Amino acid sequence: MGWELFYHEADEGIRGEGKTLSEAFEQAAIALTAVVTEPDLVIPRIPVPIEVSDDDPELLFLAFLNAIIFEMAVRRMLFHHINITIDGPELRGTAYGELVDIDRHQPAVEVKGATATELFVGQKSGRWRAQCVVDV
Amino acid sequence: MDLSRLIQRSEFEWELPQKGNMRVPGVLYASRALVEAMDEKVYQQVRNVATLPGIVGASYVMPDAHWGYGFPIGGVAAFDPEQGGVVSAGGVGFDISCGVRLLHTGLTIEQVRPILPDLMDALFNTIPAGVGSVGQIHLSDLRMSEMLRGGAWWAVEQGWGLAEDLDHIEEHGRMAGAMPEHVSHHARRRQADEMGTLGSGNHYLELQQVTDLYDTDTANRFGLKPGEVVISIHCGSRGLGHQIGTEFLLEMVKAAKTAGIALVDRELACAPAQSEVGQRYLGAMRAATNCALANREIITHLTRQTFAEMVSEAALTLLYDVSHNTCKEEIHTVQGRARKLLVHRKGATRAFGPGNAELPQEFRDSGQPVLIGGSMGTASYVLAGLAENEDKSFGSACHGSGRAMSRRHARQLWQGRKLVDDLRGQGIHVRSPSMRGVAEEAPGAYKDVDRVVESAEMAGLARRVARLRPLGVVKG
Numbered sequence: 001m002g003w004e005l006f007y008h009e010a011d012e013g014i015r016g017e018g019k020t021l022s023e024a025f026e027q028a029a030i031a032l033t034a035v036v037t038e039p040d041l042v043i044p045r046i047p048v049p050i051e052v053s054d055d056d057p058e059l060l061f062l063a064f065l066n067a068i069i070f071e072m073a074v075r076r077m078l079f080h081h082i083n084i085t086i087d088g089p090e091l092r093g094t095a096y097g098e099l100v101d102i103d104r105h106q107p108a109v110e111v112k113g114a115t116a117t118e119l120f121v122g123q124k125s126g127r128w129r130a131q132c133v134v135d136v
Numbered sequence: 137m138d139l140s141r142l143i144q145r146s147e148f149e150w151e152l153p154q155k156g157n158m159r160v161p162g163v164l165y166a167s168r169a170l171v172e173a174m175d176e177k178v179y180q181q182v183r184n185v186a187t188l189p190g191i192v193g194a195s196y197v198m199p200d201a202h203w204g205y206g207f208p209i210g211g212v213a214a215f216d217p218e219q220g221g222v223v224s225a226g227g228v229g230f231d232i233s234c235g236v237r238l239l240h241t242g243l244t245i246e247q248v249r250p251i252l253p254d255l256m257d258a259l260f261n262t263i264p265a266g267v268g269s270v271g272q273i274h275l276s277d278l279r280m281s282e283m284l285r286g287g288a289w290w291a292v293e294q295g296w297g298l299a300e301d302l303d304h305i306e307e308h309g310r311m312a313g314a315m316p317e318h319v320s321h322h323a324r325r326r327q328a329d330e331m332g333t334l335g336s337g338n339h340y341l342e343l344q345q346v347t348d349l350y351d352t353d354t355a356n357r358f359g360l361k362p363g364e365v366v367i368s369i370h371c372g373s374r375g376l377g378h379q380i381g382t383e384f385l386l387e388m389v390k391a392a393k394t395a396g397i398a399l400v401d402r403e404l405a406c407a408p409a410q411s412e413v414g415q416r417y418l419g420a421m422r423a424a425t426n427c428a429l430a431n432r433e434i435i436t437h438l439t440r441q442t443f444a445e446m447v448s449e450a451a452l453t454l455l456y457d458v459s460h461n462t463c464k465e466e467i468h469t470v471q472g473r474a475r476k477l478l479v480h481r482k483g484a485t486r487a488f489g490p491g492n493a494e495l496p497q498e499f500r501d502s503g504q505p506v507l508i509g510g511s512m513g514t515a516s517y518v519l520a521g522l523a524e525n526e527d528k529s530f531g532s533a534c535h536g537s538g539r540a541m542s543r544r545h546a547r548q549l550w551q552g553r554k555l556v557d558d559l560r561g562q563g564i565h566v567r568s569p570s571m572r573g574v575a576e577e578a579p580g581a582y583k584d585v586d587r588v589v590e591s592a593e594m595a596g597l598a599r600r601v602a603r604l605r606p607l608g609v610v611k612g
Contacts, residue, residue, distance in 0.1 A: 009175050009203040010539045036267060037572070059386060066382050073326050073375050076268040100268030107267035108543070108573040109337040112230035113382035116389065116402040117205035133205055135230045135378075136337050136543070 002027035005034060006118075008133045013118055014065075015131035021057070021121070022086050024128035025064055029082040029095070032068060035134060037078060037105040044080035044096030053089045057121045061130050064091055065114035069134075076100050078107065109136040137174040144168075148595035152179070152195075157400070158186040165529065165595035166199040170587060173540070177203040184400050185213050189408070190221025192470055192477055196529040198484050199591035200538030200583060204229070206403030209483035212532040214468065216477055217409035222397070223417055224406035225388050227480035228463050230381035232421055233428035234339075234372030235459035236507040236535075237305070238518065239436065241365045241443065242451035245345045248365045248607070253565055255343070255446050256608040260567035262442045263341060263435055264333040265612040267570070271332035273434065280324055283331070284316035287426030288457075291433035296332075298454075301433065303496045305457040306486060309433075311426050313465075315419025319376065320383060323420075326375030327427065332434035336570075336612035338536075338577060339371040340509075341439065344516060344604035351601045354520050357502045358455055360602045367452070368516055368604070369435055370509050371612075372461065373428035380424050384417045409478055421463060432457060455518075456505040460485045460535035466494075468530050479530050487533035487598045489523030506598045508589055509536045512566055512609045513559050513579035517589045519598035533597040537585035546581040547572065568611035577611060 002023065006013035012035045016028030033039045048071050052063040064084075071077060077097045084093025100107055117133040142150040142164070150171055152162030162182035164171055178201050185207055186195040192214045201210030206226030215221030241248075248255065264271050273296075275283060283290045288309035291297040302309035334341060346364045349355045360366070373380075388405035391413040397406065407413040436454065443450040463480045470477075488495055489503040499505070503521030510516040514537065525531050541549075552571025555578055559566050568574050593600050 005544055007542050007544070009177075009542060010209060011205070012543060059389070062386060066386075069382075070322060070326065070379070073378075074328075076270070102266065102268065102569045105267075106570045106572045107336070108547075108570055108576050110267050110335060110378075112378040113385070115205040116226075116385070116405070119402065135205065135381075 003031040005031055011133050011135050013131065013133045015129065017127050017129050019127065021128045022084050024130040025061060025084055026082050028130045029068055029079065032065060032111065032134065033079055035111055035136060036107045036109060039080060041105050042078045042080040043098045045098050046077065048075065048095045050082065050084065050093050050095050052091050055089045058119050060089065060091060061121045062114045062116065062132065065134065068095060069111050069113060071095065078105060111136055137171055137176055137179050139172060148591055152182055158183055160186050160191050160194045162186055162197065163194040164197040165597055166591045167587065170199055170591055174201055175203040178208045181208040181211065184404055185211060187400055188222050188224065188404060188406060189397060190215040190219045192216050196532065198532065198534040199595065200534040200536055200588045202538045204482060206401060206405065207482045210534060210538060211482050212480065212484045212529050214477040214479045214530050215409065216475055221409050221478060222406035223409040223414045223463060223478055224404060224480060225381055225384040225417060226403045226405045227482055228381065228421060229461045229482050230378045231372040231461050232377035232381060232424035233459040234461045235428060235432065235457060236368055236370045236509050237432050237436065237457035238455040238507050239367040240359055240453045240455060241367060243365045243447060243449065244363050245365055247449065251446060252608055256565045256567050256610065258442045258446055259341060259439065260610050262438050263610060265569065265610055267336050269333050270329040273331040274329060275331060277324060280327065281316040283430050284319060284423035284426050285314050286310055287429035288433040291430045296437040297433040301454040304454040305429055306459055309429055311422045313419065314423040314426050316423050318416045318420040319380065319423050323376045323379035326379045330374040331431060332438060333374060334435060334610065334612045335371050335374060336573060339612045341610040342368045342606050343608040344368060344606055346602050347605045348603035351520065351599060354502045354601045358505055358518065358601060360518060365607065366604060367439060368509060369432055371431060371435065373424040374431060376427045377424040380420045384420065387413060425459065425462065428459065456507065458485050458507050466530065468526065481532055483535050484532045485535045486531060487521040487525055488531045489521040489525055491523055506533050508534060508585065510585040511537060511579040511582045512577060512606060512611065513562065513564060514582065514585050516604040517600060518602040519589065519592065520601050521598055522596060525597050528596055534588055534592050537582040537588050539581060540583045541581050543576040546576050546578050549580065550575045550578040564606050565608040566611060574611060
């Protein structure tokens, strides 16, 4: 598994790792879903385009997470996984998920936004890592 | 937190000495045990806040403080715009003007107990709560702008509230200086279906019983009697506030750099208050404050409707409505001189004392009601502001008990269904769409609210008036 939640006293830390920057971002997006529900409970039946840009890889990561959080909020959706490509400052991709099903997903909490706390995008031990704390 | 780096000024006051790039010292108000239990990150965040330009007095910490983002939760800091002071999106947080209001019901525990389970079911069915929930009110762009200017006044004008509530809300129900034109299309979209919704996480509607009075005279002024049933509503500015916080946090990371402010933590994202970005944020943040005030007024309306159908004798009147994620322009006397300051309270409640001109006439002698939320199984408190707190933390107090462990840890320790059953055994009826959410909000995941409130009183931040025991909870 290339994602995990890490400790924060009041909120949640999310972390993704992978062989590429894109993969680390994609894995972190699954961790974002895990803050709300078990990702395996989400069926990837509806595609939603995601597109953001920023010259700074860390701010690009925050913009990416915030774009997903926005789509979750306005579409009342949860996402199973996301496929993206990153080309310089440009990130494009598609998130796959479904409408919130209270009984099946038992969603614990809304994610309000991605914070710069514990924000890191870069390489650790030869693997790409993307992480931050999200406010819930 | 390692106490060896602090200077103990009194039993409940600790100084974090000014050093390095700190512009002022830090001051923590709490017992030894509570300070010791605070995360080391709180220490660092207090120091970080003290480095921001234009900070006045000190970087303050309330007894319920815990690790936040940028500012600690339970952090208070005031900045002087005339002295290059900043406004910080990170210092307000994502849930702008999240707060608590307390309603009298005019009912006793004896009247409510027989119908409590049915009442909780009715409230749960009426008030949208939890992830993905939507309200019955859907606003056009024009009406949303009216709401963002009008706050609770707007809700009352629409028929979703009572005029007599307005003077019992901070800012008298409407934050001046709101600029809806600076609220983005994205923020408006996030709010389109969320008016009158409770939200999730630690937000709740709770029926409570007044169990203890500590200050009978003030309790009488507040109309609180032992055995009375009251209602607490805890929620904020919903998606609109979250989106404004998100957008300005990122913009202010860059604005700080442009202004030559070296942030020791990007989460301190800020801009000079008098800059274009600073003014735009203040306008949008004040609009989000009005959104929160309108939202709590609408939820109150739904609650009144439910009570009217279930208990004809009920008379729901508002004691007070306080916000605890705010930045407010206030005049404070600092070293004998009145100064207009931007007071940031992040997870901290305004606690103005007797005589403060901001308060409605009926609270001028007592100080404002300070509402402290507990968790599902523990007490909540009503306190009253103290005049002498003006010199301690610009008239601020704690806002809740404060988390003591992460959500994940709580999930490992408790099961939602069992917790609901256990609480029912204690006479507390919980209604929630998510058992995972209930587990993450387990009472044991929070600090001991009794100790937090005791510290607030002993430190001279506010005085205890009444203790409230939960009877039923609608949890988002």
